Amino acid sequence: MHPVTTVHYLALSAALLLIGTIGVLTRRNIVIILMSIELILNAVNINLIAFSHAWHNLGGQVFAIFVITDAVAEAAVGLGILIALFRNKETVQADEIDLLKW
Amino acid sequence: MLDTVLFYSFAALVLGGGVLTITRRNAVHSAISLIVSLLGVAGLYLLQQAEFLFAVQIVLYVGGIMVLFLFVIMLVNLDDAARDRQFNGQWVVALAAVAAVAAELGYFFHRGSGSFHIAEAAAALPAGTGNTEALADSLFSEYLLPFEIASVLLLVAVVGSVIMAKKRI
Numbered sequence: 001m002h003p004v005t006t007v008h009y010l011a012l013s014a015a016l017l018l019i020g021t022i023g024v025l026t027r028r029n030i031v032i033i034l035m036s037i038e039l040i041l042n043a044v045n046i047n048l049i050a051f052s053h054a055w056h057n058l059g060g061q062v063f064a065i066f067v068i069t070d071a072v073a074e075a076a077v078g079l080g081i082l083i084a085l086f087r088n089k090e091t092v093q094a095d096e097i098d099l100l101k102w
Numbered sequence: 103m104l105d106t107v108l109f110y111s112f113a114a115l116v117l118g119g120g121v122l123t124i125t126r127r128n129a130v131h132s133a134i135s136l137i138v139s140l141l142g143v144a145g146l147y148l149l150q151q152a153e154f155l156f157a158v159q160i161v162l163y164v165g166g167i168m169v170l171f172l173f174v175i176m177l178v179n180l181d182d183a184a185r186d187r188q189f190n191g192q193w194v195v196a197l198a199a200v201a202a203v204a205a206e207l208g209y210f211f212h213r214g215s216g217s218f219h220i221a222e223a224a225a226a227l228p229a230g231t232g233n234t235e236a237l238a239d240s241l242f243s244e245y246l247l248p249f250e251i252a253s254v255l256l257l258v259a260v261v262g263s264v265i266m267a268k269k270r271i
Binding site: 003007008009010011012013015021023026027030031032034039042049050051052058059061062068069070072075076077079082083084086092094095096 | 124133163166199217
């Protein structure tokens with residue numbers, strides 16, 4: 001068995017990013033789309049932590065903290081928008097919300 | 103050896119949880135799978151000696167964001183959505199695009215994985231200081247301005263989500 005290197009972490013991060021992208025692009029339920037965005041942000045964090053560990057540089061971990069901050073802000077605002085949307089349109093399916101579609 | 107076993111088990115948690123998250127019909131099941139995935143990521147942080155981020159991941163993600171998600175799932179009626187079609191019309195195009203990106207990444211890893219031998223040359227952190235201590239040092243000295251901007255961002259997010267969730271905007 002090969003020892004685990006930075007490349008393993010990068011490959012895992014890429015796989016998680018692709019899974020999250022599939023979720024964002026194909027699901028209709030907005031709640032699950034928001035969850036997929038969390039998956040993508042976690043993939044970014046794995047990447048940052050892997051390089052931080054490889055270079056013994058704490059900058060990556062600080063950036064991961066900022067990414068987590070962004071994820072929190074995004075989830076809070078996104079779920080607030082979702083509640084307002086559900087109150088007005090009675091749906092959580094992304095392709096039924098097409099007010100801007102011509 | 104133990105590191106390798108732990109890495110592969112955490113990686114299985116992360117990827118399995120992720121796949122279940124985007125395929126489940128019921129949003130609560132998706133949320134639970136996402137929790138499994140996030141716990142796997144937390145384990146990876148621990149393997150990479152990022153102990154502070156491990157704690158943050160569990161307290162903030164699993165304890166905070168996921169509870170928020172579960173609250174919203176209960177506030178929003180998802181029964182109709184669970185019975186409905188789960189994937190949108192352009193899923194074939196989406197999968198093709200993702201497959202193209204996956205092929206690019208695979209090619210990149212195939213060609214470039216040899217150039218990642220960087221860990222040996224770097225200088226280690228000074229012994230005796232813990233991860234949290236060193237992180238706080240660099241967060242409050244080198245990254246003080248981004249830190250303050252992040253706090254403003256959180257304030258904006260709090261105000262925004264309260265206004266969004268109000269009865270009458």
